[in-house]
Amino acid sequence: MAESEKKEEIASEVLTEETLDNIQHVNNPVLDVPAIEKKYLGKPTSYVKSNNAFIFSDGKASVEVKVFADEIIRVRLAPQSSFLDDFSYALKKDLDLHPTSFSLEETDDAYLVKTAVVVCRIQKADFLVVFENVEGKVFNADHKPLHWEENVDFGGYYVYCTKKATADEAFFGLGDKSSNLNLRGRRFSNWNSDTYGFGFNQDPLYKTIPFYIGVTGGDAYGIFFDNTFKTFFDFAAEKNDRTSYWSEGGEMQYYYIHGPQMMDVVKRYHDLTGTHYMPPLWAIGYHQCRWSYYPEANVRDVADQFRKRQIPCDAIYLDIDYMDGYRCFTWNKRYFPDPKKMIADLAANGFKTVVMIDPGIKVDEDYWVFKEGKENRYFCRRGDDYFMEGYVWPGRCQFPDYTNPKVREWWGTLYRGLVEDGVAGVWNDMNEPAVFGRGTFPGDVRHYYEGFRGSHRKAHNIYGMQMVRSTYDGLKKLQRNKRPFTITRAAYAGTQRYSSVWTGDNIATWEHLRIGILQLQRLSVSGLSFCGTDIGGFTGEPDGELYTRWMQFGVFSPFMRVHSAGDTRDREPWSFGPEWEAICKKFIELRYKLLPYIYTAFWRQHKYCEPILRPIALLEQEKASNLQREEEFAFGHNILVSPVLNPGQQSKIVYLPEGDWYYYFDHTIYHGGQELQIDTPLDKMPIFVRAGSVIPEYPVMQYTGEKHIDALRLNIYFGEGRQDSDLYIDHGDTFAYEQSVYNEKHFIVEGKKDCLTVMQNQEGLYNERFDTYKIYFIGLPFNVNKIDVDGVSISVLRDEDNMPYFSVEKEFRKLTIA
Numbered sequence: 103m104a105e106s107e108k109k110e111e112i113a114s115e116v117l118t119e120e121t122l123d124n125i126q127h128v129n130n131p132v133l134d135v136p137a138i139e140k141k142y143l144g145k146p147t148s149y150v151k152s153n154n155a156f157i158f159s160d161g162k163a164s165v166e167v168k169v170f171a172d173e174i175i176r177v178r179l180a181p182q183s184s185f186l187d188d189f190s191y192a193l194k195k196d197l198d199l200h201p202t203s204f205s206l207e208e209t210d211d212a213y214l215v216k217t218a219v220v221v222c223r224i225q226k227a228d229f230l231v232v233f234e235n236v237e238g239k240v241f242n243a244d245h246k247p248l249h250w251e252e253n254v255d256f257g258g259y260y261v262y263c264t265k266k267a268t269a270d271e272a273f274f275g276l277g278d279k280s281s282n283l284n285l286r287g288r289r290f291s292n293w294n295s296d297t298y299g300f301g302f303n304q305d306p307l308y309k310t311i312p313f314y315i316g317v318t319g320g321d322a323y324g325i326f327f328d329n330t331f332k333t334f335f336d337f338a339a340e341k342n343d344r345t346s347y348w349s350e351g352g353e354m355q356y357y358y359i360h361g362p363q364m365m366d367v368v369k370r371y372h373d374l375t376g377t378h379y380m381p382p383l384w385a386i387g388y389h390q391c392r393w394s395y396y397p398e399a400n401v402r403d404v405a406d407q408f409r410k411r412q413i414p415c416d417a418i419y420l421d422i423d424y425m426d427g428y429r430c431f432t433w434n435k436r437y438f439p440d441p442k443k444m445i446a447d448l449a450a451n452g453f454k455t456v457v458m459i460d461p462g463i464k465v466d467e468d469y470w471v472f473k474e475g476k477e478n479r480y481f482c483r484r485g486d487d488y489f490m491e492g493y494v495w496p497g498r499c500q501f502p503d504y505t506n507p508k509v510r511e512w513w514g515t516l517y518r519g520l521v522e523d524g525v526a527g528v529w530n531d532m533n534e535p536a537v538f539g540r541g542t543f544p545g546d547v548r549h550y551y552e553g554f555r556g557s558h559r560k561a562h563n564i565y566g567m568q569m570v571r572s573t574y575d576g577l578k579k580l581q582r583n584k585r586p587f588t589i590t591r592a593a594y595a596g597t598q599r600y601s602s603v604w605t606g607d608n609i610a611t612w613e614h615l616r617i618g619i620l621q622l623q624r625l626s627v628s629g630l631s632f633c634g635t636d637i638g639g640f641t642g643e644p645d646g647e648l649y650t651r652w653m654q655f656g657v658f659s660p661f662m663r664v665h666s667a668g669d670t671r672d673r674e675p676w677s678f679g680p681e682w683e684a685i686c687k688k689f690i691e692l693r694y695k696l697l698p699y700i701y702t703a704f705w706r707q708h709k710y711c712e713p714i715l716r717p718i719a720l721l722e723q724e725k726a727s728n729l730q731r732e733e734e735f736a737f738g739h740n741i742l743v744s745p746v747l748n749p750g751q752q753s754k755i756v757y758l759p760e761g762d763w764y765y766y767f768d769h770t771i772y773h774g775g776q777e778l779q780i781d782t783p784l785d786k787m788p789i790f791v792r793a794g795s796v797i798p799e800y801p802v803m804q805y806t807g808e809k810h811i812d813a814l815r816l817n818i819y820f821g822e823g824r825q826d827s828d829l830y831i832d833h834g835d836t837f838a839y840e841q842s843v844y845n846e847k848h849f850i851v852e853g854k855k856d857c858l859t860v861m862q863n864q865e866g867l868y869n870e871r872f873d874t875y876k877i878y879f880i881g882l883p884f885n886v887n888k889i890d891v892d893g894v895s896i897s898v899l900r901d902e903d904n905m906p907y908f909s910v911e912k913e914f915r916k917l918t919i920a
């Protein structure tokens with residue numbers, strides 16, 4: 103044996119022995135290497151103050167309690183007293199939160215971090231954290247001290263928080279989960295997943311919104327666990343008296359958000375994570391989608407059919423087949439020889455064109471997007487520096503690292519060609535990210551993570567969000583500050599700042615229609631108000647009745663789009679025969695009549711953080727029975743609906759909140775605060791308007807902006823007492839509203855037995871293009887003798903249907919009718 107070989111043999115032997123030694127040392131108590139097990143906080147023994155925060159220590163671990171606002175307090179845990187970088191993709195950039203005042207008080211048994219509204223009590227005996235209001239009512243309390251477990255494979259810790267759950271406590275939120283509205287008794291995980299044909303209670307789904315609302319004793323609070331790793335929530339499922347949440351990495355970091363109203367919790371969650379910008383008006387019209395409309399003749403034919411049949415429609419979608427071999431940012435020239443011309447013709451006919459863009463970029467040296475991405479090192483790499491490669495529609499693909507601002511910037515510019523072709527909106531799909539075969543990226547893939555670095559374990563749940571963020575930013579620049587329209591399938595908390603969402607690949611079944619109404623209500627209270635389902639169901643075949651009932655629900659979905667898989671039969675509103683077509687047409691027309699009302703609801707969402715869909719629990723949380731209601735919900739402030747969810751259903755029981763409500767179709771008045779049996783013939787659904795409200799209405803148009811409106815119709819529903827309504831109008835397509843170029847009107851309606859007054863005031867700099875209101879009164883309990891507008895009496899007019907109305911200058915301040 104050569105000398106050198108001998109040495110090597112010895113070396114390897116020695117190495118083996120040493121390694122064995124080391125292993126023994128792990129279990130040698132003298133060397134103080136801790137065993138791997140769950141560790142709990144001990145007793146807090148000291149604290150320091152820094153800015154708005156207090157850091158408590160048990161001698162080893164630290165807990166930071168930071169006051170963000172009177173009602174928002176954040177708790178963070180550092181097992182070895184060093185906190186992780188304080189960076190979050192969820193929070194909006196210009197957080198504008200300040201407590202009015204706060205202080206720390208020490209008593210014999212606790213430290214009390216106090217704001218004007220909340221007391222956060224840190225108990226000296228056990229480090230339990232308890233949130234109370236200033237009167238001492240407990241809203242939320244730890245069941246165990248914060249705990250963690252070292253993660254030897256990946257570093258860091260599994261981090262846990264266990265809260266008490268009271269016997270009556272109900273839980274809401276968590277994004278797109280397909281479970282009952284009240285989450286109690288279930289466990290969930292958050293790991294964005296491509297879940298084609300998902301089922302009731304299937305989990306995880308496409309989105310990660312680690313925010314929930316608890317309601318106990320009639321009071322509400324929220325918890326936002328801002329952790330992007332795979333997170334888990336257990337709502338009194340494993341043990342009836344506790345709710346816990348934990349993660350496979352990152353930091354135990356959560357925001358306690360005080361209520362006591364659920365509406366306030368939801369609004370404050372938006373204060374942290376932002377709202378959706380005002381969508382272009384056309385984006386809230388009716389949209390027609392299909393996997394896929396091609397070739398060009400097919401697209402044109404579908405569009406023509408809409409106009410011929412006089413069914414309103416604002417947008418038509420091109421799914422992946424418009425691309426050349428599924429290469430993003432290219433056209434299949436065989437199917438679409440002159441896209442620019444086609445899109446221009448569609449636009450002339452009132453149609454916007456929306457196209458699909460996926461994250462997977464085909465590995466193809468002759469493809470400019472791939473080449474640019476490769477040259478600039480924009481694609482994700484594995485732990486050992488190989489490229490992250492996986493198969494998706496185009497075949498073998500690489501994937502941009504959207505957590506790098508440079509990559510996002512680049513990706514944004516790639517839309518230039520499509521925008522020049524006239525494309526009006528972009529649909530981002532497969533961004534969980536989805537990869538054929540293993541489902542998604544392996545955990546070792548590396549991400550830039552805004553310079554904070556992370557593996558895919560940390561970046562997975564925000565990948566889709568950063569993709570659509572980059573799409574949004576890019577479109578905004580390319581379209582010269584016109585409002586972009588984007589839609590994404592995957593999302594993390596805060597995605598509403600960049601995009602609308604849809605619920606992914608649902609199924610054409612009645613059960614899925616029901617799941618859809620649960621998901622949209624849940625998304626809406628989770629910050630993602632601009633949401634919709636694939637109307638009719640993506641996969642499977644609906645019959646005319648299911649399709650039509652789903653269309654009815656679609657009118658009251660913030661995002662209204664029919665979509666279906668490629669292997670299904672036609673899904674246009676006329677595809678099921680004239681009987682169903684007539685009903686669908688009527689309901690799509692209703693959507694267009696309600697557009698000014700819906701647009702106002704979007705404004706209330708954008709400016710005042712009010713969710714668009716509001717579950718009954720959010721409207722009347724004090725009644726325990728309301729916490730279980732799922733089928734009826736408010737759509738904006740003044741309309742309440744209860745979609746029909748069963749075949750052959752002749753009537754349904756509908757709960758109406760307190761107050762008086764008008765049945766939309768015949769103006770019958772119902773007293774709320776009770777359940778009522780409502781007839782549900784196929785051409786109707788339970789739609790109710792709150793007494794005292796002002797509902798603006800557009801004439802039916804085939805697409806938004808088709809007709810000039812010279813007199814805006816207002817339907818004023820009589821109600822006793824006072825009721826407020828709003829109307830928001832702006833240019834419809836630019837960000838000028840950020841400079842106050844809008845008109846926000848407030849109506850205060852006060853009804854008495856023999857008279858009704860309507861006061862109007864307004865703010866903003868926009869001058870609407872109509873001059874008068876055409877006012878219709880509904881449900882007046884008295885005969886009209888006199889109508890007075892700012893001191894001048896006016897007379898009744900009759901419209902083409904012989905209905906009485908009043909023509910009133912748009913600037914009126916006070917209108918009295920007696």
Ligand code: MIG
Binds near residue numbers: 393532666
């Ligand atoms: O692997 O682009 O959820 O809406 O039509 C399927 C084709 C990819 C999934 C989306 C669906 C879309 C389809 N996509």
